[in-house]
Amino acid sequence: xxxxxxxxxxxxxxxxxxxxxxxxxxxxxxxxxxxxxxxxxxxxxxxxxxxxxxxxxxxxxxxxxxxxxxxxxxxxxxxxx
Numbered sequence: 001x002x003x004x005x006x007x008x009x010x011x012x013x014x015x016x017x018x019x020x021x022x023x024x025x026x027x028x029x030x031x032x033x034x035x036x037x038x039x040x041x042x043x044x045x046x047x048x049x050x051x052x053x054x055x056x057x058x059x060x061x062x063x064x065x066x067x068x069x070x071x072x073x074x075x076x077x078x079x080x081x
Contacts, residue, residue, distance in 0.1 A: 006067055008053040011078035013037070016051035019074050023055060026070060031056050 010016040020033040036065040
C-alpha cells in the first residue's frame with residue numbers, strides 16, 4: 001500500500017468545499033477529502049489564503065490528468081507530489 005495523496009489548490013473556501021463534495025460523485029472516492037486553509041507566507045488576511053483539498057489515493061486509482069481538469073473547473077490546480 002502506497003501513501004499517495006493528491007493536493008488540489010483552490011482559490012476560496014466555497015470552491016474547495018464544492019470540489020470536495022463533487023469528488024465523490026465524479027471519481028467515486030470513499031474517504032471524504034480534507035479541506036484546509038493554506039495562508040500564504042507572511043499573510044494573516046483570509047483574502048490572501050488558498051484552500052487545499054487533500055485526497056488520499058493509496059491504490060493510485062485516480063488519474064492525475066483528470067484531477068487537473070477537475071481542479072481547473074474551480075480555477076484551481078493539482079500540485080505535483
